[in-house]
Amino acid sequence: MSGVVSHRPAVLADAQWFAPLLREEERQEILAERVDIVAALERAIRMSDYAVISYIDGEPAGIWGVAHISLLSGETVPWALTTPVIEKKPKAFYRECKRIIKTMQALYGSLDNYVDGRHRKALRWAERLGFKVGVAVPVGKDRIPFHKISMGGSACVS
Numbered sequence: 468m469s470g471v472v473s474h475r476p477a478v479l480a481d482a483q484w485f486a487p488l489l490r491e492e493e494r495q496e497i498l499a500e501r502v503d504i505v506a507a508l509e510r511a512i513r514m515s516d517y518a519v520i521s522y523i524d525g526e527p528a529g530i531w532g533v534a535h536i537s538l539l540s541g542e543t544v545p546w547a548l549t550t551p552v553i554e555k556k557p558k559a560f561y562r563e564c565k566r567i568i569k570t571m572q573a574l575y576g577s578l579d580n581y582v583d584g585r586h587r588k589a590l591r592w593a594e595r596l597g598f599k600v601g602v603a604v605p606v607g608k609d610r611i612p613f614h615k616i617s618m619g620g621s622a623c624v625s
Contacts, residue, residue, distance in 0.1 A: 470523060470559030477518035477530055482508035485520065485530055488550045496583035497548075499611040511546055523559055528552040533571060545571050545578045561595070568596055568618070577619030584612030 477485075486504040489497075497507045511534055512518040518532035531547035545568075553560040571578055582589050584603045593616045594600055603612030 470556035471525075472528075472559055472563040473522045473525075474519045475522075477512050477520045477532070479509050479512055481520060481530070482506075482512060485527065488527055489548055490551055492583070492586040492588065493548045496586055496589075499583055499609065499613075500607060508548070515546075516543070521563065523552050523556045526550075526552045526555075528560065531567070533575060543575050544580050545575075546580060564592075564596055572619055577617065579615065579617045581606070581613040581615055584614055590614060590616075 482505045486508055489504070494504060497504050500507070502510075508530065511532060512530075514534040514536075515532035516535065518530065520527060521529045521531065527550055529547055529549040529552075531545070534544050534546060536544050568578070578598070582593060582600075584590070590600055596618075598616040598618045601615040601617070603614050605611065606613045
């Protein structure tokens with residue numbers, strides 16, 4: 468097939484079947500926070516304005532959304548977790564990411580999150596999409612380095 472990307476809304480029940488599909492780097496990022504992967508996906512889906520599962524040529528490629536961190540400040544965090552399917556059709560995935568990021572920026576303004584410093588592919592991908600990548604900050608009991616990624620109005624220490 469030609470790299471056709473489609474989406475459907477994610478529901479809490481999707482966390483259970485989607486978790487084992489994640490790329491190992493994605494799993495390690497979640498585990499760095501000492502959180503169960505299924506529970507982390509359920510929490511992300513529950514906290515999100517919308518959460519979506521993306522498919523490339525009918526295969527599950529990613530799950531993503533925008534989570535509310537603070538209702539008082541209006542702070543929101545875009546998030547995305549992917550499967551190895553994205554590596555089969557990287558151009559289709561990139562085009563769709565650019566479209567989604569543009570829509571998120573129009574809706575929410577600045578986009579900020581943190582990425583595990585060990586996940587070099589994700590950091591390079593964020594840069595390619597236009598995010599600024601900040602310096603690593605040790606996080607959690609294991610002091611794993613995470614980088615803030617920012618696009619839009621938020622400052623990012625580099």
